[in-house]
Amino acid sequence: MMLAVKSITLAALVGSTSGFARMAPRAFSTSLSMVEKVVLADIVDTAVAAGSFSTLAAALGAADLVDTLKSAGPFTVFAPTDEAFAKLPEGTVADLLKPENKAKLASILTYHVVAGEVMAATVVTMDGKTAETVNGASITIGVKDGTVTVDDATVVTTDIKTSNGVIHIIDSVMIPK
Numbered sequence: 001m002m003l004a005v006k007s008i009t010l011a012a013l014v015g016s017t018s019g020f021a022r023m024a025p026r027a028f029s030t031s032l033s034m035v036e037k038v039v040l041a042d043i044v045d046t047a048v049a050a051g052s053f054s055t056l057a058a059a060l061g062a063a064d065l066v067d068t069l070k071s072a073g074p075f076t077v078f079a080p081t082d083e084a085f086a087k088l089p090e091g092t093v094a095d096l097l098k099p100e101n102k103a104k105l106a107s108i109l110t111y112h113v114v115a116g117e118v119m120a121a122t123v124v125t126m127d128g129k130t131a132e133t134v135n136g137a138s139i140t141i142g143v144k145d146g147t148v149t150v151d152d153a154t155v156v157t158t159d160i161k162t163s164n165g166v167i168h169i170i171d172s173v174m175i176p177k
Contacts, residue, residue: 040163043069043077047167055085055093056109062097063106073164074117078139078150080173088173110135111176117165120158123148137176150174 040046044066047053056079060066069075085093096105113134127143142149149155153170160167 040161042164043073043075043162043167045070046160046162047077047079052081052083053079055082056080058097059085059093059105059109062099063102063109065106065109069113069164071164074115075134075165076114076116076118077165077167078112078114078153078155078170078174079167080112080153080170084153084170084172107135107176108173111137111139111174112170114139119166120148120155120168123155123158123168133176135176139174 041049044057044060048057060069069077095101096108111133114131115134118131123141124143126141128141130138130140132138139150147154148158150168150170151174153172153174155168156171157169160169
């Protein structure tokens with residue numbers, strides 16, 4: 001629907017030789033009001049909407065971390081995909097999701113979270129440095145030939161901006177040392 005409105009507005013501007021001044025203020029104010037209505041989702045809702053983080057979403061629920069990652073933040077999340085969780089030894093995810101393993105699961109998940117919003121432009125300057133995670137342990141950042149690693153995980157997508165931080169997608173689940 002937004003595209004249709006923009007198309008009509010552009011058609012009115014282009015198709016009129018004398019109507020540009022008359023139509024322009026209305027056209028531009030309509031476009032601006034549409035932009036103002038764009039609202040970013042939080043980290044959890046963004047990950048769920050992406051469709052490739054169902055295991056992460058289930059784990060966040062099992063560890064009671066959903067409300068935390070929906071809070072104001074800001075947070076930087078190194079988010080493992082469903083494929084990353086599938087690389088773990090068979091039965092690992094099912095075992096971690098058991099109520100008796102809630103603390104261990106929470107420790108693993110919070111190892112993927114850094115307080116604050118750290119964009120890729122900053123991460124690429126951190127080769128060899130460490131960053132403290134929300135669980136208290138530190139992750140090691142590596143940068144080689146344009147590829148960023150966090151511990152043994154490779155960052156495959158960066159800077160997914162959310163209302164309460166940023167998500168960087170990684171190809172492996174990081175286990176605290």
